[in-house]
Amino acid sequence: MTPSLSPGIADALLFDLGRVVLDIDFGKAIACWAAHAGCQPSDIVERFERGETYRHHEIGKIDDAAYFESLRALLGIRISDDQFLEGWNAIFAGEMPGIAPLLARAARRMPLYAFSNTNRPHVEHFSTAYADLLGHFREIYLSSTIGLRKPDAAAYDHVVKAIGVPASRILFFDDLAENIEGARARGLHAIQVKSSDDVANALAALGI
Numbered sequence: 001m002t003p004s005l006s007p008g009i010a011d012a013l014l015f016d017l018g019r020v021v022l023d024i025d026f027g028k029a030i031a032c033w034a035a036h037a038g039c040q041p042s043d044i045v046e047r048f049e050r051g052e053t054y055r056h057h058e059i060g061k062i063d064d065a066a067y068f069e070s071l072r073a074l075l076g077i078r079i080s081d082d083q084f085l086e087g088w089n090a091i092f093a094g095e096m097p098g099i100a101p102l103l104a105r106a107a108r109r110m111p112l113y114a115f116s117n118t119n120r121p122h123v124e125h126f127s128t129a130y131a132d133l134l135g136h137f138r139e140i141y142l143s144s145t146i147g148l149r150k151p152d153a154a155a156y157d158h159v160v161k162a163i164g165v166p167a168s169r170i171l172f173f174d175d176l177a178e179n180i181e182g183a184r185a186r187g188l189h190a191i192q193v194k195s196s197d198d199v200a201n202a203l204a205a206l207g208i
Contacts, residue, residue: 007207010189011165013106016150016174017116017140020193021103021133022126023093032087037077047075057119060144064121089125095133098196102203103136109208114140115159115172117149139163150174151182160186171206173199 018024027041030048034041053074057067068084071077106112114137123142127134134140141159148155160167167187174180175193183190191202 005205010171011169012111012163014113014115014170014172017114019175020173021099023096024091025093026091028090029087032090036079036083044075058117058143058149059147096196102199106203106208107136111138112136117143119144150179153186156183156186
């Protein structure tokens with residue numbers, strides 16, 4: 001259920017990054033790995049999964065080399081760490097259409113924060129490639145840094161405490177239903193984002 005928004009209900013806005021601020025195309029990673037491995041992309045798609053090792057990589061519990069070695073076994077391909085990294089970072093397809101002016105406008109009215117399930121190489125890549133866009137955020141909370149990931153309750157509690165305002169005064173934007181549900185369970189207002197129009201409509205309802 002979409003929450004009822006009105007001016008004055010929020011003191012801070014919290015944004016997921018992938019598919020909310022930054023466009024993601026995982027097919028680019030698959031295509032890159034397949035080209036290096038000399039196989040069909042469909043072979044990799046059939047085998048790839050976001051399992052326990054993937055989650056451990058996102059909370060900094062294992063390093064890149066260990067994760068890429070797990071991918072060799074999972075995908076049945078023998079490519080180098082550098083080749084895995086090339087594909088891994090190829091997923092970033094630019095800014096989400098229309099998001100930049102919305103963030104700029106919102107940042108003039110209240111503090112903006114970001115909260116992303118991500119990993120160290122992606123952080124190194126997007127922090128440089130999208131520095132101007134990400135500059136609208138006062139702080140960016142990263143699963144690989146805080147050791148917690150959405151939709152776990154402890155992850156939201158950590159971020160709310162760090163922001164320093166009550167959960168009920170934070171509006172959260174994310175593209176995944178499970179993350180929206182997790183946020184609402186911890187008391188945040190939350191909007192599921194399918195396009196930047198959802199962000200625009202929420203800001204309009206807040207009078208921004």
